[in-house]
Amino acid sequence: MFFVNEIKKSLLISCWFIFLTFPIMVIRINPYEEIVDYRWNNLILVGVGSFILSLVGRAVQRRREKIGQNDTDQTAGSTFRIATKMYVPLVALSVLVICCFPFVFSTYQTNIMTTALIYVVLGLGLNIVVGLAGLLDLGYVAFYAVGAYSYALLNYHFGLGFWTVLPIGAGLGALFGILLGFPVLRLRGDYLAIVTLGFGEIIRLILENWNDFSFGPSGIANIPRPSFFGMEMSLQAATIYIYFLMVGLAVFTVFVVNRLQHSRIGRAWIALREDEIACQAMGIDKTKTKLTAFALGATWAGMMGVVFAAKTTFINPASFTFLESAIILSIVVLGGMGSILGVIIAAFILILLPEYLRAFSDYRMLLFGATMVMMMVFRPQGLVAPRRRCYQFRKTDDPAAGIK
């Protein structure tokens, strides 16, 4: 009886899937011969596929629930732990791969990798705001745009170089973060999401329509690549140079974010996320804590904006749409809110997979959506659940002894 029920449910789901994907999977309009193709094979494929997937999915979920009930593991976030023995070779291997990558693969591949690294840093920056402080920010791309335009414009008007503008872009990002932070101090959850989304769109619309300032939709071209002690470089050398620059910035970001999240400020952010009222009652200044989260999150976006402008040498408002914010947010959610390793892995998955699966580019958004839904169902805590620091004390009454 139980089994029949499950089959019925799955049948219903596969019918829905067939219905929903009919227009894209089955119907194809052939504009040359002006006929409509019906690809019935695809219909069967979708039907059977979704049927099996839903059956398997629910079986897995039931098992997980059973496990969850007698889950005795009570230490904080112990779901993911790399054994220390594996740790050193793993790090050594990734260092080797990272160093050799641009010399082994083509310029094209190196460029893609640089983009992925940019998204790693963007993800880690947004992770401060969304993952640690729990402030749902849907307008993060605005700070990215601020950074990119600050380099493009400062260079165009005043001829400032990349290395000068990098800190300026970061600073402007932080400034805009605070600017956004002030009006939304009282907002939470959905309301905050809507206002930040609006903020992101406002920045984009300004860039699009204020022609005198930002050159409108046509954008700014001929932005110089980063200089290396004033030397001229070939395109290939410049690509490799930016790649290593991004590796350095990503390592720097991981270092800073890691220190922040285990610091006094980082704990305050998490407390704010967990319970705003209790957090205030425990003596934490809500205003200051929220603003630092917004500012520090936006700093990274501003910095990455500068790198992005230098890398592509051309920017226009179309690079800073809401979709961009959504992708960065997906990186944070997929990776695990507040987990550095998770965000890094997720950034690579979400940026590299679409690049290497060009063949499926028509279904990119479909796959994207499906992945996110699957994640929410099966692993809502993200790929790598964040882990809080554990402390060891010796069993004496003297707490000064044996602190790790």
Added chain:
Amino acid sequence: MKPILTVDKLSMDFGGLRALDRLDLEINTGEIVALIGPNGAGKSTFFNCITGIYLPTGGDVYLTPPHGRKKIINGLKPNQVTKKGMARTFQNIRLFTEMTVLENIMIGRHCRTKASILGAVFKGPGTIREEKEIVEDSYRILVKIGLADSVNMKATNLPYGAQRRLEIGRALATEPFLLLLDEPAAGMNPMETKELDDLIISLRDEGMAILLIEHDMKLVMSLSSRIYVMDYGKKIAQGTPVEIRNNPKVIKAYLGTEN
């Protein structure tokens, strides 16, 4: 004895509802005072008003630190009130559930420490020392409240009574001279209540003043030196436990016909 908390004609209106009506209250150094009253009398609202979570619609609240001058504190934000030395717990437990037990206490140390963003990134000797002190102080508090064995456990996974004690510990970490407890024994079994009883007495012996909201009459009568009784936002009686027990008004409003 000099009062450390003075509440003067405190009123709070929620739309048409008068939850607090010109309430006066005083607490002296090192005493345990209980605030009792039937459900909906306005006790929790009183806590929220004096700790800055609600802005009272009338009246004044003054705080006098042991070595300081009397200062008005209404209108201050909750974190400022806590910094002045008055900490609290909540009726419905409000722990930071995803953080560890130790980290919950460490949050309490926030307002007594001052590492900045730059300090956190560069980790100079000052920051390292401060961080070490935070950990040590927090562990000491865990030992005191009997949770030293659950240092790294997630706060949600603690048993109920331990969660209540952790909330008290978190408040203690802010170094208060006046502690406000909102129904600390609610939902506890007799053994947990006994442990709580001991903890409160040991805190008083250290010189801390405690204002206690509680429905457990046995606990109230045995612990407190003075009791305030309120009903419908008004103070209807005040006095020693013996006086309160025999006050006909209190019996009518609160203890019902049982006594």
